[in-house]
């Protein structure tokens with residue numbers, strides 16, 4: 507059974523419809539890449555999955571439970587940890603305060619997050635506002651982990667970061683997969699990095715799921731058609 511299942515999702519911003527039929531599944535322990543060119547509906551799909559934007563049609567289930575109409579704080583409580591586009595930490599709080607504020611009981615505590623991102627431990631007492639972009643991203647991922655989610659959703663977690671910092675983020679995602687078997691839904695522009703870590707890909711085109719399958723079965727023709735510029 508899928509941990510997260512979106513079927514026939516439609517959604518709109520006011521009168522402007524953005525999703526026209528999104529189907530997406532993430533199984534327990536699976537890493538799924540949500541792909542598609544700019545503006546095709548990836549972030550909107552994530553917002554609907556997290557209860558931040560209502561679905562106009564379709565159904566969302568988490569661990570078999572219908573969550574289609576559930577508000578975002580309840581979806582979070584069920585075990586969906588979101589790392590939103592553009593990070594969003596509490597700037598005036600320190601690294602440790604940011605992490606502790608998000609904490610819910612489970613494997614992930616300050617110690618465990620520090621092991622994954624040693625830089626956060628080094629910056630423990632620094633305010634989030636004073637961190638580099640990469641460190642803020644690590645903090646955003648750490649915050650989501652501190653909620654001890656069953657599914658982690660990463661929206662453009664490497665965007666705008668220096669290559670060396672990107673590598674650190676990808677390494678952490680690889681570790682999460684290998685060592686914890688956490689289910690992950692990831693949006694990113696780097697097909698090369700996604701191919702290393704993801705099991706399956708779901709491709710959106712104009713708000714619709716147009717391709718889904720093993721990421722290692724993605725053929726050139728498909729990437730050219732749906733991901734090429």
Ligand code: ATP
Nearest residue numbers: 519522523524542543544545546547548549550551
């Ligand atoms: P990107 O990679 O650029 O973030 P995306 O695949 O995540 O793209 P979305 O951000 O989900 O795409 O956008 C899907 C569609 O919805 C686009 O046509 C976009 O212009 C529109 N849209 C997104 N956010 C809003 C908003 N707040 N109000 C109105 N329309 C929006």
